[in-house]
Amino acid sequence: MATQHSRSAARIMMAPAVVLLLGWMLIPLIMTLIFSFKKYLPMRGGDLGWVGFENYVRFVSSSAFWPSVSATLIIVGGVLAITIVFGILLAILLNQPMWGQGVVRILVIAPFFVMPTVSALVWKNMFMDPTNGLFAHLWRFFGAEPVSWLSEASLPSIVLIVSWQWLPFATLILLTAIQSLDSEQLEAAEMDGAPPLKRFAFITLPHLSRAVTIVLLIQTIFLLAIFAEIFVTTGGAFGTRTLTYLIFQRVLESQNIGLGSAGGVYAIILANIVAIFLMRIVGKNLDA
Amino acid sequence: MGQIKLNQVTKSFGDVQVIPPLDLTIEDGEFTVFVGPSGCGKSTLLRLIAGLEDITSGHIDIDGSDATNVPPAKRGLAMVFQSYALYPHMSVRKNIAFPMKMAGVPEDEQKRRIDAAAKALNLTDYIDRKPGQLSGGQRQRVAIGRAIVREPSAFLFDEPLSNLDAALRVGMRLEISELHKRLATTMIYVTHDQVEAMTMADKIVVLRAGFIEQVGSPLELYHTPRNEFVAGFIGSPKMNLIKGTEAQKHGAATIGIRPEHTDVSKTEGMWKGRVGVAEHLGSDTFIHVHDTGLETGPDDLFTVRITGDIQAKHGDDIYLTPQLDKLHKFDAQGLRVD
Numbered sequence A: 001m002a003t004q005h006s007r008s009a010a011r012i013m014m015a016p017a018v019v020l021l022l023g024w025m026l027i028p029l030i031m032t033l034i035f036s037f038k039k040y041l042p043m044r045g046g047d048l049g050w051v052g053f054e055n056y057v058r059f060v061s062s063s064a065f066w067p068s069v070s071a072t073l074i075i076v077g078g079v080l081a082i083t084i085v086f087g088i089l090l091a092i093l094l095n096q097p098m099w100g101q102g103v104v105r106i107l108v109i110a111p112f113f114v115m116p117t118v119s120a121l122v123w124k125n126m127f128m129d130p131t132n133g134l135f136a137h138l139w140r141f142f143g144a145e146p147v148s149w150l151s152e153a154s155l156p157s158i159v160l161i162v163s164w165q166w167l168p169f170a171t172l173i174l175l176t177a178i179q180s181l182d183s184e185q186l187e188a189a190e191m192d193g194a195p196p197l198k199r200f201a202f203i204t205l206p207h208l209s210r211a212v213t214i215v216l217l218i219q220t221i222f223l224l225a226i227f228a229e230i231f232v233t234t235g236g237a238f239g240t241r242t243l244t245y246l247i248f249q250r251v252l253e254s255q256n257i258g259l260g261s262a263g264g265v266y267a268i269i270l271a272n273i274v275a276i277f278l279m280r281i282v283g284k285n286l287d288a
Numbered sequence B: 001m002g003q004i005k006l007n008q009v010t011k012s013f014g015d016v017q018v019i020p021p022l023d024l025t026i027e028d029g030e031f032t033v034f035v036g037p038s039g040c041g042k043s044t045l046l047r048l049i050a051g052l053e054d055i056t057s058g059h060i061d062i063d064g065s066d067a068t069n070v071p072p073a074k075r076g077l078a079m080v081f082q083s084y085a086l087y088p089h090m091s092v093r094k095n096i097a098f099p100m101k102m103a104g105v106p107e108d109e110q111k112r113r114i115d116a117a118a119k120a121l122n123l124t125d126y127i128d129r130k131p132g133q134l135s136g137g138q139r140q141r142v143a144i145g146r147a148i149v150r151e152p153s154a155f156l157f158d159e160p161l162s163n164l165d166a167a168l169r170v171g172m173r174l175e176i177s178e179l180h181k182r183l184a185t186t187m188i189y190v191t192h193d194q195v196e197a198m199t200m201a202d203k204i205v206v207l208r209a210g211f212i213e214q215v216g217s218p219l220e221l222y223h224t225p226r227n228e229f230v231a232g233f234i235g236s237p238k239m240n241l242i243k244g245t246e247a248q249k250h251g252a253a254t255i256g257i258r259p260e261h262t263d264v265s266k267t268e269g270m271w272k273g274r275v276g277v278a279e280h281l282g283s284d285t286f287i288h289v290h291d292t293g294l295e296t297g298p299d300d301l302f303t304v305r306i307t308g309d310i311q312a313k314h315g316d317d318i319y320l321t322p323q324l325d326k327l328h329k330f331d332a333q334g335l336r337v338d
Helices: A004-036 A054-061 A065-095 A101-113 A116-127 A134-141 A154-179 A183-191 A196-223 A228-233 A243-253 A257-287 B042-050 B092-103 B107-120 B136-148 B166-183 B194-200 B218-223 B228-233
Strands: A038-041 A046-050 B004-013 B016-026 B031-035 B057-062 B077-080 B154-158 B186-191 B203-208 B211-216 B240-243 B254-257 B262-265 B271-280 B284-290 B302-307 B317-322 B328-330
Touching: A004 A038, A004 A257, A038 A054, A038 A257, A054 A065, A054 A257, A065 A101, A065 A154, A065 A196, A065 A243, A101 A154, A116 A134, A116 A154, A116 A228, A154 A196, A154 A228, A183 A196, A183 B077, A196 A257, A228 A243, A243 A257, B004 B042, B016 B042, B016 B057, B016 B211, B031 B042, B031 B194, B042 B077, B042 B154, B042 B186, B077 B136, B092 B107, B092 B136, B107 B136, B136 B166, B166 B186, B166 B194, B186 B194, B194 B218, B203 B218, B203 B228, B211 B218, B211 B228, B228 B240, B228 B254, B228 B328, B262 B302, B284 B317
Parallel strands: B031 B186, B031 B203, B077 B154, B154 B186
Antiparallel strands: A038 A046, B004 B016, B004 B057, B203 B211, B240 B254, B254 B328, B262 B317, B271 B284, B271 B317, B284 B302
16 A cells, blocks of 8 residues: 555655745744744834844834733633533533434534624624623613623623623534543442532543643633634724734834734744743643 | 332344343342353343433333433443453552542541452452453453452343353352352343353343243253244254154144253154264263254254264264153144143
8 A cells, every 4th residue: 555656656756735825824933933023014114124134123122022921821721711611511412312402403403604703793782881781781681780891891801792702612622522432431429429520520531631622722722813703893992902912013013013912923933932831731631 | 128020121233122121020139141143132231221312112120110211320230242342541450449439428438348349259369450461351350350349239241251261261250150159139141142041041031032932940941842943953963953753743833852951862762863963071971963854943853962972984874762751842823732
């Protein structure tokens, strides 16, 4: 099967895809690196030459940098915690035989198909609007003062919106994991005298650990880059400026491509640090 | 203690009744085997006793007290599953400790029982491995170990050997029998393999479609099967069942003769046939005889078993003579007549 001939044929046939993907990744990466060492202001003189590490120093010493890092971490951490905890609970619920299971499962998956921009706008205008939003009506019904969610509780609101989008993904992965649990193991634990909560803690949860790490890994990669939800709701105000958003502002609003590129390189480094940590955890979990 | 009594127990899944009203008593210390073809309800019956399924009507008494509505963990029974159902993320030690941990057994007592079980089951060298690193037979022993440490009033085995290869199965069969002799605890064992049933049981319960066809010791079942089904099910190779004129000569609707109770000659005998396949096992020879003219079934096959070796080639003529005192007679309903 794997003769010399078929192997070289396979390489030739894979080559176009490999070259394309490499180019797709490498060209923007190299351009970002080049720009990050330049003073490049498109509307104010264009390329103004090499400046060494000045952009890197300026990006970090800016007063917006550390708040943006913490906002990023709060959003990623918050969404991960919510999606995993509720994902596990929902997966267990959906795994129970019930009437209309098929329809319910589709409904639960539905939010994942809504575009981030659309879902953020729906949340902003239909739920969180301080005068016409559903929450405002609810608050007034109980005689309370409506909360202007996106300015007074901006970070939790964004965490809520993003969690709503990613919960289906977590639920789906965890549901398939739960379905692969051998029912005889649960029965054995039942005979061994473990009540339902202990069965969950000692049998179901360890069984889910792999799926949880996969959800953690994939979601983290995507959550570090969330943008649309912030853009259409707070526009980066009220402490919701994440690292991604800060880079966007540096490049497009301040028209400073060099500074933004330096921020981009920091984001790459941050993402890789997170990825290394996660890969280690996943590696450990996938071994067993 | 471990007497289990089933009183008019039934089980239905929706409209389908898988266990019709059934009475059965399993005495303390007895090794009882439920045997029957697949789908006969033997596993369901075991799960009813374990409490993993709710019975539809009737009562189950364990040690004289009604256990019908007692949850599985409180029945004092331990079960060994077909898939072993070991907890894959726990080491052998933790697997065995799990039921004691749940029951709140003190640490030093746990350790003592684990060490004793590991020693008895030859698991000491593997005690810190995970189930994934063990062979099938070792996993089987861990599952048994997990059952032993609970010191249950009865063990339930659900086809525990069906995932093992033939050689290992014979070994584990002996180990389980040995264990029963040593512990003298009630054991209920489900299998579809009549060899396991014959070799291990004190009492065999033959089931078909939820009905108990016969209850008795292995030799009772072998020598006096109550009906045609039991006659055909117990014994290997299967008993030859003959209908038609030959049976009427003996005043029965069906007569049965075991392969080992038939004499074979190349020159003379009661029935004449042609050798089909001869299976030479060395100690025995099984000969499948065709064209006997006896109504043994659609393929008209008659099996004989001869101790030792015999020169029989495909297509040879052969004469068969049944040992008439070993003949089983059944009436039109398939019930035994004596």
